[in-house]
Amino acid sequence: MTHTNHRRGSRESLTKDFVILSMIEPTSEAQRTYRGPLEGRVKRFLEICGGHGPVAITARAGGRRLRYLKGWTREMDSGIHQASTLEEVIGCEEIEGGVGHAVYTDREAVVEVLRKLREEDLGLSIVVSGVFEEVFEACRRAGLKPHTVNMSLGTWGRMELLPDEPILELCTMCGHAMISRRLAEKMIERVGSGALTPEAAAVELGKQCTCNIFNTVRAAEIIKRTVAERKRLKMINT
Amino acid sequence: MVYVVRELCVACGKCALYCPVEAITVGEYAFVDQERCVECGTCIRAECPVDALRQPDLKPPRLLRKLFSDPLATFRETEVPGRGTEEMKTNDVTNNVKVGEAGWGVEMGRPGVSTKFTDVEKVTMALARQGVEFLDLNPVTMLIDKKTGMFTEKNPWGISPGEIRALRSLSAIIEFKTPKEKVPEIIKTLMEVSKEVETVFSVGLISRWKDGEPELLPLVRGIPGIRVYPNGKHNMGLGRPGS
Numbered sequence: 001m002t003h004t005n006h007r008r009g010s011r012e013s014l015t016k017d018f019v020i021l022s023m024i025e026p027t028s029e030a031q032r033t034y035r036g037p038l039e040g041r042v043k044r045f046l047e048i049c050g051g052h053g054p055v056a057i058t059a060r061a062g063g064r065r066l067r068y069l070k071g072w073t074r075e076m077d078s079g080i081h082q083a084s085t086l087e088e089v090i091g092c093e094e095i096e097g098g099v100g101h102a103v104y105t106d107r108e109a110v111v112e113v114l115r116k117l118r119e120e121d122l123g124l125s126i127v128v129s130g131v132f133e134e135v136f137e138a139c140r141r142a143g144l145k146p147h148t149v150n151m152s153l154g155t156w157g158r159m160e161l162l163p164d165e166p167i168l169e170l171c172t173m174c175g176h177a178m179i180s181r182r183l184a185e186k187m188i189e190r191v192g193s194g195a196l197t198p199e200a201a202a203v204e205l206g207k208q209c210t211c212n213i214f215n216t217v218r219a220a221e222i223i224k225r226t227v228a229e230r231k232r233l234k235m236i237n238t
Numbered sequence: 239m240v241y242v243v244r245e246l247c248v249a250c251g252k253c254a255l256y257c258p259v260e261a262i263t264v265g266e267y268a269f270v271d272q273e274r275c276v277e278c279g280t281c282i283r284a285e286c287p288v289d290a291l292r293q294p295d296l297k298p299p300r301l302l303r304k305l306f307s308d309p310l311a312t313f314r315e316t317e318v319p320g321r322g323t324e325e326m327k328t329n330d331v332t333n334n335v336k337v338g339e340a341g342w343g344v345e346m347g348r349p350g351v352s353t354k355f356t357d358v359e360k361v362t363m364a365l366a367r368q369g370v371e372f373l374d375l376n377p378v379t380m381l382i383d384k385k386t387g388m389f390t391e392k393n394p395w396g397i398s399p400g401e402i403r404a405l406r407s408l409s410a411i412i413e414f415k416t417p418k419e420k421v422p423e424i425i426k427t428l429m430e431v432s433k434e435v436e437t438v439f440s441v442g443l444i445s446r447w448k449d450g451e452p453e454l455l456p457l458v459r460g461i462p463g464i465r466v467y468p469n470g471k472h473n474m475g476l477g478r479p480g481s
């Protein structure tokens with residue numbers, strides 16, 4: 001799984017996009033039992049992440065995923081896509097496994113989360129996705145240095161099969177490609193016609209990302225920018 | 239395989255809108271192109287307003303489409319949900335990619351295009367000729383002969399190479415390691431094979447951190463046609479045991 005590695009967009013847009021992940025190596029008994037029960041440590045990870053204004057945060061609990069996503073309210077639920085509140089995620093008592101995620105738009109929040117994780121030494125493998133310089137600076141200020149880095153060398157092959165750049169920027173925020181290009185186009189179209197707000201359109205896209213690593217704040221900005229650009233082009237052509 | 243109950247379908251088009259691979263077309267009723275469908279489950283999760291979609295339990299080889307495409311499906315063999323291994327996310331504990339080594343993730347069909355497995359095999363064969371070390375516990379590795387990169391019937395599902403070649407998935411990640419000296423040669427190989435496939439693939443290069451930067455960054459910086467994207471993933475080294 002490399003699902004946060006190939007997010008597309010300008011450096012400026014990507015600068016407002018960080019994902020923090022916790023995970024353990026399932027075969028490592030030492031990591032499973034390091035400094036107490038795993039579930040308590042993942043719960044603490046979620047509490048720390050939840051305290052710094054995440055756009056999204058996810059816990060695996062009771063055989064399901066508890067998903068808080070900024071802007072997602074219960075009226076927007078559909079099928080298995082059910083919203084949780086931030087309090088429900090960080091207060092969950094039935095944590096399973098070592099995986100948790102949180103998404104941020106702000107480097108300062110990432111610095112604070114990393115600083116706290118370093119101090120508390122939870123023994124969880126922590127991965128931060130984001131623009132290199134931004135993450136390196138966050139590391140430096142938190143007193144950390146990366147252990148391993150995964151660099152994206154981009155996409156190769158039949159590039160003509162890819163959608164336009166704004167659609168790609170939206171769709172690649174779900175690394176498992178659960179967001180269809182048709183849906184992304186439709187959301188832009190509906191925002192353009194005034195039928196939806198950019199924020200509501202971003203939530204509809206984000207719901208499809210079952211890992212809950214979609215950044216609705218960044219997506220709303222991309223949608224707004226694209227609607228404005230298309231209106232501008234339409235005006236030029238008429 | 240996912241199908242539409244025609245008697246129930248009202249041709250609203252919702253399933254087609256949510257399908258990531260455009261496998262659903264709508265006329266008098268919705269129709270699922272079974273060759274294009276990768277069994278990712280997105281249409282089912284989109285919640286048909288009249289409950290006209292069905293996804294019965296799948297058996298190999300069709301099951302593999304789902305295992306490779308639906309992040310909520312779990313490979314029994316790896317116990318990892320989704321499609322690959324834990325890659326570099328726990329490298330601070332496993333030390334799988336060491337200083338002096340390059341870890342690679344070539345994700346066929348990504349982003350959102352999907353891939354035929356004939357294309358997956360083209361790439362694994364090209365890499366096998368370079369003598370790469372395919373990673374165990376990766377679903378693609380389980381389907382190939384690691385020496386030749388060709389599909390083999392010696393796989394956990396007991397399906398034939400012909401059945402594997404007929405598969406399509408939203409993505410299939412090929413994970414392998416090489417010594418760092420091989421990086422330019424592997425990039426050249428991938429560039430060549432990228433001209434032969436009918437899809438796209440995204441390339442990730444995993445490097446240890448050394449002397450204030452990713453150890454492999456200087457090796458790729460000057461290669462013509464190669465761009466290192468501004469964003470990536472960083473393992474923070476906080477996993478402790480074994481680190």
